[in-house]
Structures are given as structure tokens and as C-alpha cells.
Amino acid sequence: MTDGDALLGKVPLVLLTGPSGAGRSTAIKALEDAGFETIDNLPLGLLPRLLSGQPPKRPMALSLDVRNRDFSPTAIIDALELVDDLPSVAPELLYLDCRAEVLRRRYNETRRNHPLDRAENPNDGIERELTLLEDVRARATVLMETSELTPHELRHAVQSRFAPQKDQAIGITVQSFSYKRGLPQGADLVLDCRFLHNPHWKKELRDMDGGDAPVGSYIATDSGYDPYVKSIQVLLEQTLPGYVREGRNHLQIAFGCTGGKHRSVFMAETIAESLANRGWRVSIRHRELNRYAVLGARPRIAEDGE
The missing domain is CATH 3.40.50.300 (P-loop containing nucleotide triphosphate hydrolases)
Incomplete structure (x- = not known):
């Protein structure tokens, strides 16, 4: 509609x-x-x-x-x-x-x-x-x-x-996926994480996933990680209000990596957390891990902490 x-x-x-x-x-x-x-x-x-x-x-x-x-x-x-x-x-x-x-x-x-x-x-x-x-x-x-x-x-x-939440004009789903298993159907924005450091090649990290702190810390050491996250945050800050004005009631953002276990999971969690901190209610789905969660919108926090 x-x-x-x-x-x-x-x-x-x-x-x-x-x-x-x-x-x-x-x-x-x-x-x-x-x-x-x-x-x-x-x-x-x-x-x-x-x-x-x-x-x-x-x-x-x-x-x-x-x-x-x-x-x-x-x-x-x-x-x-x-x-x-x-x-x-x-x-x-x-x-x-x-x-x-x-x-x-x-x-x-x-x-x-x-x-x-x-x-x-x-x-x-x-x-x-x-x-x-x-x-x-x-x-x-x-x-x-x-x-x-x-x-x-x-x-x-x-x-x-x-039927999105009455207190939010658009429902947002952020998911991770593996490119080897194909793009998720219905995704509006598809973002590639395969250029980031791959924890699969670290023996001590291979059996973990992107939700584990050591994996996230390793990915974050990539010099391209911070600019990538900031650019996505800016993109969403600019486009989400436009989607709302156009009457869109759902947006699906998908992050992909090779196996859908490490980089895409960490990026999906990071962006979902960022959106929740900006007042959006977000659902998270990790397709290859078969996990699902919902983050409620959190009160906006000013830069001075108040």
C-alpha cells in the first residue's frame, strides 16, 4: 500500500x-x-x-x-x-x-x-x-x-x-546470508562483506560465528571496517525517512559473505544494533545459522550522554 x-x-x-x-x-x-x-x-x-x-x-x-x-x-x-x-x-x-x-x-x-x-x-x-x-x-x-x-x-x-508497529512507520529486517546459497528473496538492500578479514582462516575463530566477541574484534581490525559501517549508517539515515514518506511498511537489509557465518553475521548484528539505538524496531535473521531475534527501539541518547 x-x-x-x-x-x-x-x-x-x-x-x-x-x-x-x-x-x-x-x-x-x-x-x-x-x-x-x-x-x-x-x-x-x-x-x-x-x-x-x-x-x-x-x-x-x-x-x-x-x-x-x-x-x-x-x-x-x-x-x-x-x-x-x-x-x-x-x-x-x-x-x-x-x-x-x-x-x-x-x-x-x-x-x-x-x-x-x-x-x-x-x-x-x-x-x-x-x-x-x-x-x-x-x-x-x-x-x-x-x-x-x-x-x-x-x-x-x-x-x-x-501491519508494522503503530509507533513505527516501517518494519526493518536485517539478515545475514551466504552467497554460496544464493541471494535472499525479497531483500531491498544487499551489501557485500566479503572484502573484510575472513575469520575462517584463523583456526581459533573458525568454529565460532559473528556473534562471538573474538570474531567481531578480528573483523573490526580490518582497515575497511569502520569506513564501511559509517557509510552504511549514513546511507540508512538518508534513505529510511524517504521510504517512510513513500508509504513503505517494510525494508529488508541483507549482508552477505562467503559462508554466512562470520562477517555477514557480525555486520548484521552491528547495523541492527545501530538502528535500534536510533529508535527503530528491528528484527534480525541469520539465515545460515537459523537464528532469529527482535531488537526493540531504544531511546535516543545525546552525544553528551543525556
């Missing part, structure tokens, strides 16, 4: 979809708890009737999936075009993406049948559904990768994106 939409009084309308097992139940519950009026597994044929009366008074989220008897990619795209033409709502298509091997593992762990293949092995159903949803995925306005997210992390990611 843009700043212009807010000025026009448009109500957020989220169409939520994605492959079975990607986390739709968690996401729709997170939106409900954030104040959205939610409908799970809405028959698409009822959507025009639902929206033809009085415009929604509060944010609305509709979960759409293959369990629905009239589900099809064409029907979802038609639904998106229908809501795009409504003057009273600001629609977004949220697609929860997930890798096939992760979906297979989740189905094996829960021993549930896939809705597209009631046989004992869900593999065929997973492949059919991912193929079926390719065109829908391409039309998504928000693509959220859930393969590495716990239910708690997914819940926070959804609420940060669609």
Missing part, C-alpha cells in the same frame, strides 16, 4: 496464495491477529459478490488455495484484475514460496496427504501444484520465501510487512 493509497483512504486487501505446506495457515492467522478481516479458502466465484456491496471498513485478507473447487491460475489472475479496478481498496497478491524438497520434508514429517494427490507419496501433488502456480507466482506483488522460516519467523515477517 503506497502513501498515495493511504491519502485516498484505500483499505488494504491481501490475496494470499502459494503451494500447500508453504505456511498459508500461519500467514492468514498472523494477519487476523494484526486486525485484518480474514477468510480462509474463499471460493473464487464468490469474490465479486463479496466486494460488490459496501467497501470493507478494515483491512481484509483472503486465502486462496487448491482445495477450492473453482481454483485455477486464471481465476486468481482474474480476481487480482477485479480488485485492481476497485477504487476503495489497495490490493496486493502475497505469494508464499517454498522449495519442493522442503515441501516434501514437511509432508513426510506431518504424514498428511497432498490435496492434489491423495496417494501416500505427496511428490506428484507437490510438482503438479508448483507447475500450476507458476503464472500466479509471476504476478505476485509480494513474494515471501518460507523454506528456511520457522512459523514464528513467518508470522513476524507477515506482520512486519503488512
Whole structure:
């Protein structure tokens, strides 16, 4: 939802979809708890009737999936075009993406049948559904990768994106990642740490990670470290207010290094701490370490200590 939409009084309308097992139940519950009026597994044929009366008074989220008897990619795209033409709502298509091997593992762990293949092995159903949803995925306005997210992390990611804290106009996620495993989907700013001293080549530091003090102290001895941190702080001080003015309600900052264990973790922790000290509420995710945390906004401290 843009700043212009807010000025026009448009109500957020989220169409939520994605492959079975990607986390739709968690996401729709997170939106409900954030104040959205939610409908799970809405028959698409009822959507025009639902929206033809009085415009929604509060944010609305509709979960759409293959369990629905009239589900099809064409029907979802038609639904998106229908809501795009409504003057009273600001629609977004949220697609929860997930890798096939992760979906297979989740189905094996829960021993549930896939809705597209009631046989004992869900593999065929997973492949059919991912193929079926390719065109829908391409039309998504928000693509959220859930393969590495716990239910708690997914819940926070959804609420940060669609219902940020009332005392803060934008939700910020700072994460670390490994370039060997690919860029994190949805990242707005990607920053490379691979030029800094690499603790991997120090035997005494190799088994530690960027959250350990000796690792951070070693990285900080790099002559490029201080200028790099200061330049990022200046960049964020200049750009964050602009994102807020534009109506952005979430920003994801990603720091990458070779293994995602040392330099990127330390930089993510350093910048997240800096943002929290400047009054921002920040969530931290270390993708390769499978860790997650939230830093509350801290009172600004003047340079004289008062």
C-alpha cells in the first residue's frame, strides 16, 4: 500500500496464495491477529459478490488455495484484475514460496496427504501444484520465501510487512546470508562483506560465528571496517525517512559473505544494533545459522550522554 493509497483512504486487501505446506495457515492467522478481516479458502466465484456491496471498513485478507473447487491460475489472475479496478481498496497478491524438497520434508514429517494427490507419496501433488502456480507466482506483488522460516519467523515477517508497529512507520529486517546459497528473496538492500578479514582462516575463530566477541574484534581490525559501517549508517539515515514518506511498511537489509557465518553475521548484528539505538524496531535473521531475534527501539541518547 503506497502513501498515495493511504491519502485516498484505500483499505488494504491481501490475496494470499502459494503451494500447500508453504505456511498459508500461519500467514492468514498472523494477519487476523494484526486486525485484518480474514477468510480462509474463499471460493473464487464468490469474490465479486463479496466486494460488490459496501467497501470493507478494515483491512481484509483472503486465502486462496487448491482445495477450492473453482481454483485455477486464471481465476486468481482474474480476481487480482477485479480488485485492481476497485477504487476503495489497495490490493496486493502475497505469494508464499517454498522449495519442493522442503515441501516434501514437511509432508513426510506431518504424514498428511497432498490435496492434489491423495496417494501416500505427496511428490506428484507437490510438482503438479508448483507447475500450476507458476503464472500466479509471476504476478505476485509480494513474494515471501518460507523454506528456511520457522512459523514464528513467518508470522513476524507477515506482520512486519503488512501491519508494522503503530509507533513505527516501517518494519526493518536485517539478515545475514551466504552467497554460496544464493541471494535472499525479497531483500531491498544487499551489501557485500566479503572484502573484510575472513575469520575462517584463523583456526581459533573458525568454529565460532559473528556473534562471538573474538570474531567481531578480528573483523573490526580490518582497515575497511569502520569506513564501511559509517557509510552504511549514513546511507540508512538518508534513505529510511524517504521510504517512510513513500508509504513503505517494510525494508529488508541483507549482508552477505562467503559462508554466512562470520562477517555477514557480525555486520548484521552491528547495523541492527545501530538502528535500534536510533529508535527503530528491528528484527534480525541469520539465515545460515537459523537464528532469529527482535531488537526493540531504544531511546535516543545525546552525544553528551543525556
